[in-house]
Amino acid sequence: MNTKITAGIDIGSITAKAVVMEGDKILGARVQFTGYTAKKAGRDVFDGMLGEIGMPPDRVECIVSTGYGRNSIDFADKAVTEITCHGAGAWFVNPEVRFVVDVGGQDSKVIRLDDSGKVVDFAMNDKCAAGTGRFLEVMARALEVDLDDFGELSLAGIPAKISSICTVFAESEVISLIARGETRENIIAGIHESAASRISAMARRVGLVLPVMMTGGVAKNKGMLAALEKKLDAPIQVSEYAQVNGALGAAILAARM
Amino acid sequence: MSDMNKKTVDPGKDNRKIKSVSRMKEIMTHYYIDAKTARESGKKVAWITSGGPVEPLIAMDVIPVYPENHGAMVGASKMGVDLCQKAEEMGYSSDLCSYARADIACAATQGGPIGGLPEPDFLVCCNNICGTVLKWYEVAARYYKVPLFILDTPFIHREMRKEAQQYVMSQIEEYIAFLEAQCGRKMDYDRMTDVGRLAVEGLRLWQAVLDTAAHKPSPITAFDLFFHLGLIVTLRGTQVTVDYYQGLLDEMNERIANNIAMVPGEKYRLLWDNLPVWYKTRWLSDKFASHKACLVADTYTSAWSGVLPLIDEDRFLETMSLSYSQVYINISHDMMIDKLSEMIRKYDADGLVMHSNRSCKPYSLGQYDLQKMVMEQLGIPTLIIEADMVDERHFAESQIETRIDAFMETLKS
Structure with a gap:
């Protein structure tokens, strides 16, 4: 041994x-x-x-x-x-895992593995922090919500549309949604959906293979996990x-x- | 901690230096002096696009000047950001090609590495490389108040039809008439034939230089080729270019005979796609070398000689319609993948590195599809790095470093 x-x-x-x-x-x-x-x-x-x-x-x-x-x-x-x-x-x-989605502080990455655990292909977000932990952090601050509650609240909402892919512009979009009286839960759900869209586009580019495991600090966020499962149309395991x-x-x- | 940061004694460094470099610098310096003093020597200056037909200009004794070559110099001397910003202040979009932005700013401020390009007497624009050059040259034509000749080459999907050939051929006739009007004298067709032969000879020698990289280990890398490419672009059809590439070829063959590797301990052989990242060639070259990876070939420097099979040197002017229409970025993805496969086989490449170049849209469009095709059909891994050829604001060093390191880790595993 x-x-x-x-x-x-x-x-x-x-x-x-x-x-x-x-x-x-x-x-x-x-x-x-x-x-x-x-x-x-x-x-x-x-x-x-x-x-x-x-x-x-x-x-x-x-x-x-x-x-x-x-x-x-x-x-x-x-x-x-x-x-x-x-x-x-x-x-x-x-060892069954063939696809890893890692969402960290300032980057998100998707990794495709072969039968022996070797990396076959990967993609990372480029020059932009949308779809990363930092994006969620900025949004939580704009909404005055504790980051730990952020995911949970998202599960209670119907996603409001956030169209900007830029973190800074998305923040102003969120502010105008607040002004229009959109509920906090819906806005938060929209934010998670927006981040999940970015990540799922990367995953599809590399070629999604099941089973999928999510890693990185953001995997603790239940809202993000749900949004990603929906976008990828696949169950996602979270590593302990x-x-x-x-x-x-x-x-x-x-x-x- | 990375291999790159370790200081090692490298006794082979002097051996690896390419001796022809100094000759190249000398030729380019003379060329720019001639161009800058053209007025005094009574010669005409024409600005021409990088993929444009230069041979008739040489035959008419006109000095060709390449704003794109100048753009590359701006990038290599790291003056890109300031000049691009200047162009943006003038009102040009930051999404415009950085060669165009840098050049327009140089023209307006006499800035840049050589204090601006010599003013043109007329302009020759061929759209076989992109559509941006049309507007860029129109801007230059208005700015300098000089005539502009546009050569329109149709996009080639699979084959070049007879009608398309005739369409381009008739424009080449117009081009010569345009040159005759600008220079106030007739074209000397015997001279044109000689220039055509010299162009073909230069292209053959350049291709032979590129082919030396098929040897293992390679005596040269794509990063060196980016530099040595200068003459085949600017002074194609001259004796000086032929002599230069003969010298470079001899030097490469000597290196092969002495088993000199450009990347010491070469273990991985990679192909590069798209233009260089001019301000980071050293960094990228060191980065790949630290992984014992040699960039043995690229789709960019091979674009000029890639059309050699289409040229008949005895009918140079006629076959120009074929060769100028079918340059690498004016052809379909089906044709590109054929060329890529051929290169991957010829140079025995282990991987493909694609520069998704924010400036060069026609070159970068479809790279993800090409990547997929390469992985599926040829089974070799590919890496896409996002950057820009001149505008350093689009280069994220630590992100790119991670991508390259991770790509090399997958290749090694």
């Missing part, structure tokens, strides 16, 4: 995540805000996680970094992109490690090194 101790560190635009594993067993995981420097966030989330489980850093044999800040983690043995890591993480949770899936994949790849 593989007892190699490995870690994965995923530095995203909003949060930093770390996972430590012994072979196939997850020993610990941690999420914190990335803050100003990716480098410091990487060190802190790694040390914090090891502190929680009382493991000295020198026991970790191999570290893989991923995410936007992957190249700033100088104590990692290798940097791997979040595409490969999310594929590996989802595959670990359920959704938010740390990239770091999990990185730790798995570290075990293979």
Whole structure:
């Protein structure tokens, strides 16, 4: 049995995540805000996680970094992109999975896997944060709703039409919907539908294959999940490690090194 | 942390430098000096589109000037954003081609890397590369108050019909009459025949240079070809171009004989589609090289010599109607996929990288369909990166870096 101790560190635009594993067993995981420097966030989330489980850093044999800040983690043995890591993480949770939808802070990506878990094709949002966690955050703020309640409220509404694909313009659209007396629930449902449309267009471009798994912090949002299931016309599994899936994949790849 | 950031000692670096580069710079400098001093030497200057028929101009001793080549210089010298913004201030849309925006701004401000292009005596516009050039050249014609000749080449879906050939042929006759009127003298057809032969010779040599990349490891990359392409575009039909490419070809063959790889330890061979990202060629070149990937060929630099089979050098003027109508971006996707497949086989490419170029709509339209066709019919992975050839505001470095790294990870796995 593989007892190699490995870690994965995923530095995203909003949060930093770390996972430590012994072979196939997850020993610990941690999420914190990335803050100003990716480098410091990487060190802190790694040390914090090891502190929680009382493991000295020198026991970790191999570290893989991923995410936007992957190249700033100088104590990692290798940097791997979040595409490969999310594929590996989802595959670990359920090897039946052929398609991964990851919605993170400032990007959303879709990844198609083959029978052996290898990435066949992928797409990411380009130069625009519509259809990402940040888009939902901006909208929640405009509507003065706590982000944690945002998804739940969306399930109670009939989607109002949000036509702009730009986050900034969509915010003004939301403000005018409020002025017109549209209910908060309907507006929120519309926002989720708009974000889901962007992601499903990417998924169809790459070629949707079932089963689908959703990863990333936004997978916790039930409204987003429902909107995506509707747009993709397919059930979506949510990994219990959704938010740390990239770091999990990185730790798995570290075990293979 | 990435391979790119590691400082390594590279003893082969000097060996890999292409010696012809200095000769190329010398020729281009002379060419621009000649163009800028044309008035003093009593020569005419014509602005012409990159895919336009330059040979009759050479035969008439007119100096051809290429706003698009100039646009590439603007991009490579990273002056694109300022000039594009200037054009936007003048009222041009930010969706307009960045070559057009940069060039229009240079004309209005005498700005850019060479202080603006020499003023034209007349303009020659061929729409085989895009529709934007029509309006762009109309703007230039009004601005400089000079005559404009438009050569209209029909889009080719599968084959070029006789009627279409005759239509273009009759315009080539009009083109020559236009040149005779502008220059105040008759065309010397013996000279035209010689120029035609030199053009074909230059194209053959250029194609032979491109073909050296079929060797493993490749002695040259597409990033080098983007630079060496200059003469086949601007001075096709001259002896200086023939001599230059003969020298470059000899140098490449020598590299093959000495087994010099442009990308040390070449492991992956990729094809590039669309124009270069002029302001990022070094960055992209280093990025791919860090993955031991060599861009062995591209649809752009091969576009000029790609029409060689259509030219009969003994009937150069007549066959111009065929060759100028069937350049790579004036043909259907069915014809494009044929060309792509041929290149993928010839250069034994492992993957295809497509630049979705915000400026160049006819080149970028349908890339997702082409991507699908390449993946399904040829089974090789493709990557699309969104950028712009000159306007750096459309280049998101960390997003593009992630895409390239992820693409290379899938190729390696």
